[in-house]
Amino acid sequence: MHVGTQGRRLGAFPFEQQRETRDSVGRARRVKVHRHGSRVSGDNVGKAAASEPPRTQTQRTMRGGAAGRGAALRAEEPGDEDSAAAGYYDDAPGGEDGVLGFSDSLNGEVKPRILLMGMRRSGKSSIQKVVFHKMSPNETLFLESTNKICREDVSSSSFVSFQIWDFPGQIDFFDPTFDYEMIFRGTGALIFVIDSQDDYVEALSRLHLTVTRAYKVNPEINFEVFIHKVDGLSDDNKIEKQRDIQKRASDDLADAALEHIHLSFYLTSIYDHSIFEAFSKVVQKLIPQLPTLENLLNIFISNSGIEKAFLFDVVSKINIATDSSPVDMQTYELCCDMIDVVIDISCIYGLTDSEAGLPYDEESMAIIHLNNTTVMYLKEVTKFLAIVCFVRKESFERKAIQEVFDVRVEVQQNRELLSQRRWSKLTVTNGGPSNPQ
Numbered sequence: 001m002h003v004g005t006q007g008r009r010l011g012a013f014p015f016e017q018q019r020e021t022r023d024s025v026g027r028a029r030r031v032k033v034h035r036h037g038s039r040v041s042g043d044n045v046g047k048a049a050a051s052e053p054p055r056t057q058t059q060r061t062m063r064g065g066a067a068g069r070g071a072a073l074r075a076e077e078p079g080d081e082d083s084a085a086a087g088y089y090d091d092a093p094g095g096e097d098g099v100l101g102f103s104d105s106l107n108g109e110v111k112p113r114i115l116l117m118g119m120r121r122s123g124k125s126s127i128q129k130v131v132f133h134k135m136s137p138n139e140t141l142f143l144e145s146t147n148k149i150c151r152e153d154v155s156s157s158s159f160v161s162f163q164i165w166d167f168p169g170q171i172d173f174f175d176p177t178f179d180y181e182m183i184f185r186g187t188g189a190l191i192f193v194i195d196s197q198d199d200y201v202e203a204l205s206r207l208h209l210t211v212t213r214a215y216k217v218n219p220e221i222n223f224e225v226f227i228h229k230v231d232g233l234s235d236d237n238k239i240e241k242q243r244d245i246q247k248r249a250s251d252d253l254a255d256a257a258l259e260h261i262h263l264s265f266y267l268t269s270i271y272d273h274s275i276f277e278a279f280s281k282v283v284q285k286l287i288p289q290l291p292t293l294e295n296l297l298n299i300f301i302s303n304s305g306i307e308k309a310f311l312f313d314v315v316s317k318i319n320i321a322t323d324s325s326p327v328d329m330q331t332y333e334l335c336c337d338m339i340d341v342v343i344d345i346s347c348i349y350g351l352t353d354s355e356a357g358l359p360y361d362e363e364s365m366a367i368i369h370l371n372n373t374t375v376m377y378l379k380e381v382t383k384f385l386a387i388v389c390f391v392r393k394e395s396f397e398r399k400a401i402q403e404v405f406d407v408r409v410e411v412q413q414n415r416e417l418l419s420q421r422r423w424s425k426l427t428v429t430n431g432g433p434s435n436p437q
């Protein structure tokens with residue numbers, strides 16, 4: 001396997017130092033990746049966030065105080081939103097954060113919201129922490145119950161940009177301080193989490209109430225149901241539970257003459273890749289450019305000898321898009337593992353203490369030969385995105401992949417050359433030096 005990060009030396013540490021690096025630097029670097037992953041738009045916000053502990057820095061929270069809350073809500077959604085949900089919003093320590101977090105309003109962009117709802121202890125915060133904060137599943141055992149709505153901005157590129165709102169277990173729709181109209185109006189997807197290891201009768205009636213309320217306010221919401229914690233169930237049991245939950249939820253909607261509301265169901269667990277796969281599908285539905293991206297990947301694979309190509313957000317391991325050939329869970333898992341390996345190896349061996357670099361940059365790439373004549377190829381595409389390709393050994397040896405990426409490098413070089421020439425022309429015309437330097 002080759003892992004490249006700005007040509008840094010690999011494998012040069014003595015063993016003891018390696019361990020130390022892993023414990024102290026490796027972890028710190030990981031946090032760094034995550035910091036840049038959970039970005040807040042706007043320079044000031046980013047700078048302020050950099051010096052804060054991970055939790056406050058990435059969770060955009062609303063201020064409990066009327067002024068702060070009012071400012072924040074006005075900034076995001078013009079209109080009379082001030083009354084919204086005083087008791088439900090998180091109190092941000094060091095209030096500035098809450099206000100600045102609403103950077104959408106500063107550039108006029110409104111990010112779609114993904115809401116995480118469900119009964120207490122169903123696993124909502126764990127899902128958010130594992131997918132977006134790289135928390136290990138076991139650490140979620142120590143998570144405290146969420147009392148207020150916690151909000152986080154995720155923007156991995158120009159086409160992946162949304163907010164996640166993690167709700168406390170029980171929301172009282174009849175509580176006058178809970179302005180659900182305001183919340184549902186800007187929502188792109190509502191994820192309702194059901195604990196499959198618990199009795200789910202109450203959860204189903206909550207699901208029904210939530211869906212019908214939300215639909216009334218905004219019929220455009222995608223309703224996604226995570227049948228969660230399936231790691232404790234046998235395969236048969238999983239299918240049985242899914243069938244039962246699906247049927248009961250559909251029956252409830254049919255009884256209310258709302259059978260036209262579409263619910264999507266996913267079997268998920270934070271202990272395997274199912275949660276990343278499910279979240280990928282939820283996010284993909286919110287990407288307007290998805291058909292174009294799929295088309296580009298189709299063209300890409302049909303002209304390069306590559307069998308399958310995925311575009312991934314490196315931080316969250318969300319699969320942004322793939323070509324239209326079928327995906328199986330195992331392939332998806334391999335991609336996630338490869339991303340982990342690249343980041344981990346870069347953190348441990350790719351950086352030195354004196355360098356403030358990131359473990360993922362424009363020179364990041366990796367090649368893994370599997371034991372079944374398949375080769376996996378990962379290459380940086382943008383600061384936050386990677387393309388992961390599966391290619392047969394024969395095609396790889398014909399250097400199909402290298403040719404594809406060499407073309408990209410050549411095109412870039414030609415562009416640079418062209419712009420340099422233009423620049424020289426311009427400076428000569430203006431009587432300046434002909435060299436752009």
Ligand SMILES: Nc1nc2c(ncn2[C@@H]2O[C@H](COP(=O)(O)OP(=O)(O)OP(=O)(O)O)[C@@H](O)[C@H]2O)c(=O)[nH]1
Pocket residue numbers: 118119120121122123124125126127137139140141142143144145146147167168169170228229230231232268269270271
């Ligand atoms: N077995 C298993 N346990 C999980 C899974 N996801 C979360 N849990 C556990 O479920 C418990 C509750 O998780 P939380 O994330 O705090 O639940 P929550 O829905 O945010 O809870 P509230 O904040 O009270 O609404 C924790 O002990 C987690 O470790 C999973 O996929 N499988």
